[in-house]
Amino acid sequence: MLIKRIITASILATLIALAVFLLPIEYFSLAIGLVVLVGAWEWTNLASVNSMLIRVGFLVALVLPMIGIHFWTQILELVAQLVDWPDIRDYSGALEWLVIPPVIFWIVMMILIRNAPTGVINIQLKTRYKLFIGWFVLISAWMFLSRLKSFYGPEMTMYFFILIWVADIVAYFSGKKWGVTKLAPEISPGKTVAGMYGALLSGLVSAICLNLYNLKYGFNPMIAT
Numbered sequence: 001m002l003i004k005r006i007i008t009a010s011i012l013a014t015l016i017a018l019a020v021f022l023l024p025i026e027y028f029s030l031a032i033g034l035v036v037l038v039g040a041w042e043w044t045n046l047a048s049v050n051s052m053l054i055r056v057g058f059l060v061a062l063v064l065p066m067i068g069i070h071f072w073t074q075i076l077e078l079v080a081q082l083v084d085w086p087d088i089r090d091y092s093g094a095l096e097w098l099v100i101p102p103v104i105f106w107i108v109m110m111i112l113i114r115n116a117p118t119g120v121i122n123i124q125l126k127t128r129y130k131l132f133i134g135w136f137v138l139i140s141a142w143m144f145l146s147r148l149k150s151f152y153g154p155e156m157t158m159y160f161f162i163l164i165w166v167a168d169i170v171a172y173f174s175g176k177k178w179g180v181t182k183l184a185p186e187i188s189p190g191k192t193v194a195g196m197y198g199a200l201l202s203g204l205v206s207a208i209c210l211n212l213y214n215l216k217y218g219f220n221p222m223i224a225t
Contacts (some may be wrong), residue, residue, distance in 0.1 A: 013165065014097025015086065015159075016161060017158065017161075018098070018159050019031055020149065020154045020158050020161070021154045021158070025146070025149055026070075028146070028149055029066075029070055029142075029146040029149075029150075032142055032145050032146060033038040033063075033066055033142055034136045036062065036066075036139075036141065036142045037059055037062065037063070038060055039138055040058060040059055040071060040134065040135075040138050041055065041059065042160035043058075043123055043130075043131075043134035043138070044058055044131070044134075046130075046134075047127055047130035048125060048127065054131075056083070058131055058134075058135070060068075062135060062138060062139055062142075063133060065139055065154070066142060066143075067137070067145075067148070069143055070096055070145075070146065071090065073092050075091065076088050076089055076091060076092055078137075083206065095099055095143070095147070095148070098141075098143060098205060099140075099144060099147075100138075101136075102136070102137070102138075102140035102144070105136070105137075106124050113184050113187060114183070114184065140204065145157065148160060149154070159210055161205065163203050163206055163210075166202050166203065166206045167199040167200070167202050169202075170198045170199055170201075170202035171195040171196065171198050171202075172195065173189070173198070174194050174195050174198025174199075175191065175192040175194055175195075175198065178192075178194040179192030179194040179195055179197075180192065180193075180194065181193040181194070
């Protein structure tokens with residue numbers, strides 16, 4: 001089982017690294033978008049959506065804002081020329097505020113899952129609310145990765161992935177070694193408090209090490225700031 005995980009993770013990590021460093025931002029956004037759409041299709045299964053029309057509509061509801069976000073600057077330029085409103089170009093950075101709601105959402109969910117896991121599981125949501133949550137999570141993930149590479153380059157994007165991978169790996173092994181107290185057994189029986197602290201500590205150490213590497217070799221000046 002462990003060998004299979006290592007092989008799978010190695011293949012996926014290689015593919016992600018190649019995509020991050022070799023693909024132009026347009027193709028990178030497209031690749032991430034395709035992955036998101038696959039996840040969206042699976043989400044409709046989890047949300048018990050049987051209507052093909054609703055499933056396709058859910059995908060369209062993701063694709064349209066993706067296009068709008070990707071071409072946001074060009075859209076503003078077009079509007080500025082059509083209605084003679086040059087000041088609208090100043091709103092090109094407005095999209096950056098959209099990263100705040102997902103951060104708040106995941107902080108709230110983390111607190112709820114940690115303190116009231118049974119209550120979270122027993123929440124009975126209507127299908128439209130399930131679809132909205134899926135839409136919100138998926139579009140946020142796509143936007144974050146696309147904007148991250150677009151504004152900060154492949155090095156910063158890879159930095160982000162490395163933090164996730166290190167935290168996940170250390171969480172697994174520290175949980176195996178020292179895990180006694182379950183984190184949220186009703187939701188994920190295998191997760192432990194030791195694994196959580198291992199992930200947090202390893203993420204912090206990795207961030208410090210990568211930043212020190214950046215200060216010495218300067219692979220991306222934005223990390224140091």
